[in-house]
Amino acid sequence: MEKRDYDAVVVGAGPNGLSAAIALQQAGLSVLLLEGKATIGGGMRSEALTLPGFIHDVCSAVHPLAAVSPFFSTLPLHQHGLEFIYPEVAAAHPFDNGSAAALYSSVEVTAAQSTRDTAAYTKLMQPLLQNWQQLLPEMLGPLKLPPSPAMMRFGLNALKNATSVAGKHFKTPVMRGLFAGMAAHSMQPLSHAGTAAVGLALLLSGHAAGWPVPKGGAQQLANALATCFTAMGGTIETGVMVQSLQQLPSAHAVLLDVTPAQLLRIAGHQLSAFYRWQLHRYKYGMGVFKIDWAIEGEVPFTNEICRQAGTVHLGNTLEEIALSEHAVWKGRTSREPFVLLSQPGVMDSSRAPEGKQAIWGYCHVPGGSREDMTAAIEAQVERFAPGFQERILQRHVMDTAAMEAYNPNYIGGDINGGVQSLDQLFTRPVLRYSPYRTSKKGLYLCSSSTPPGGGVHGMCGYYAAQRALKDLFSKR
Structure with a gap:
């Protein structure tokens, strides 16, 4: 130097x-x-974590x-x-019955997936989206006092826990599950105050600008x-x-x-x-256990919408996701963890040789956990995409220690x-x-x-x- x-x-x-x-x-x-x-x-x-030609x-x-x-x-x-490349479907959320919810750029199209929740989703999201330009600097900045009227309206739901907001606004498992998957990015139990803010912010960003790679x-x-x-x-x-x-x-x-x-x-x-x-x-929080896969073809999701999404949330219902995240917060790993799956090859063919994909998935684990979650994560993918494991060509695994070694900020x-x-x-x-x-x-x-x-x-x-x-x- x-x-x-x-x-x-x-x-x-x-x-x-x-x-x-x-x-x-x-x-x-x-x-x-x-x-x-x-x-x-x-x-x-x-990096090329698995096989030559695969960018992870x-x-x-x-x-x-x-x-x-x-x-x-x-x-x-x-x-x-x-x-930036934008997928047609920002994020998808499959369920055990073969159906799936999805986040689209349009509030109306997203809301229309659940007839019983169409009006509720529109009423919740449309006013926030209209105030997006006023909200954004305060959402991505230090505390501003007093908050703007737009931020105060956002805070009416954002300061609450995700479980209560989903339960109050949505009647169907479809919209409750979609919201739970978004809120689980908070890496906290969905019963914690403020977790609704993460769900709302990710939904809003999808409507306002998309989820690009x-x-x-x-x-x-x-x-x-x-x-x-x-x-x-x-x-x-x-x-x-x-x-x-x-x-x-x-x-x-x-x-x-x-x-x-x-x-x-x-x-x-x-x-x-x-x-x-x-x-x-x-206070530091939950850690992650991550797997990168080189696979043949695409992830064989039962629901076609999931094959078009850049991100897929695997956790089924709100109740199941909440149970998984609560267990991790209490220091226990989950046998059916909430899994975030990224498949950029849906939009970007430069990531892998023709006919193949480079994808990754991770679940939350207690901070510092050394437990191998490979089988649990792959079982969750297989649950919604039967035949997935047969398509794996190579995998690369990182536990919490490997994540911290990769980036010392990941304590x-x-x-x-x-x-x-x-x-x-x-x-x-x-x-x-x-x-x-x-x-x-x-x-x-x-x-x-x-x-x-x-x-x-x-x-x-x-x-x-x-x-x-x-x-x-x-x-x-």
């Missing part, structure tokens, strides 16, 4: 680190971006939040090689952001694993795309005792950088006037452990950069 002076150093080249670096470079600063791994991207890397997304694959990110949308990423793999999004940064004059160095602040060149601002656990290791002795105490209280396999519960959503990682400032002047946190939390949207990095620009450089 070159030891020359910079205005700012950003550590970690995931979506938030890249966004922070770009925002600082845009302001006219000299910025160095350091990445511990050999390849930039964090949760946006793609190691973590994120489908990017509804990237498609609507208020910061990404200002960048000329398409000029740097990024192309980057053509050629998630790495293409990372590469486009990196090229955007270097084209402005920024510098990237990979293979630099930062263990302490003393490793870094002189800079007015240092922004760390790490979670509280790494922050304590890197800079703990330079932080105030009270701030360290707050960081030690930060115990937690891909959200900490529990996104109401008590540490807008106050993550600690309760402070600015969640991006640490107790050390010039040191900032820009990871998913700050608002608005997990997901590939870059807004944690963007807002951390804005804070540093205002504090140290008197500019925004």
Whole structure:
């Protein structure tokens, strides 16, 4: 690493680190971006995990939040090689009776899948969609007081638990199941307050912008952001694993795309005792167990709609999903886990040789669990797609330890950088006037452990950069 002076150093080249670096470079600063791994991207890397010719997304694959990110949308990423591909069906949710619910771009088409719930779904979603442009900055940003009228209306249901919202608004298992699958992305029991917000946000993003995949793999999004940064004059160095602040060149601002656990290791002795105490209280949540498959043909779902969807939620009814997620929260693995399945090959034929697909699926497990969930996950896929296991050519498995080794931010396999519960959503990682400032002047946190939390949207990095620009450089 070159030891020359910079205005700012950003550590970690995931979506938030890249966004922070770009925002600082845009302001006219000299910025160095350091990445511990050999390849930039964090949760946006793609690799050949199984057989030659198969491109697998190691973590994120489908990017509804990237498609609507208020910061990404200002960048000329398409000029740097990024192309989003949108499936006709954003997400599908099959049931044991052979039927399936689906998320379409149209509220009306989605609502019409269940005659008894058509009016209720439309009444719930249409007003929120009409206020989407007002809602989006507050949904993907730090806490704003007072909230806008649009946000207050969203909060009427969003602050509740997913089970109660589904039970109040929907009469049929079809819509209840669809909503439960969305809310389960929260990685919490569906009985927890605030889980409805995740379900509503994912449904809204599907209606507003779709659930796209980057053509050629998630790495293409990372590469486009990196090229955007270097084209402005920024510098990237990979293979630099930062263990302490003393490793870094002189800079007015240092922004760390790490979670509280790494922050304590890197800079703990330079932080105030009270701030360290707050960081030690930060809560990490469920982990994930993930399988990548190279398969022959397509996933043989019984329901044709599922064969057209970029994402498929496997969990059957709301009650079954709720039971599975509650067990995991209590420290037990589920024999019939809720499984998120990504099949980008439905839209992007560049991911695998002709007639084959590269897909992945994961389930939630207790944080740090080393239990092998391969059989349970594949049984869930087989349940809704008989004959699936006969089509597997090769598999690649990652438990929570492998996830954390791949990305140190995934403590115990937690891909959200900490529990996104109401008590540490807008106050993550600690309760402070600015969640991006640490107790050390010039040191900032820009990871998913700050608002608005997990997901590939870059807004944690963007807002951390804005804070540093205002504090140290008197500019925004």
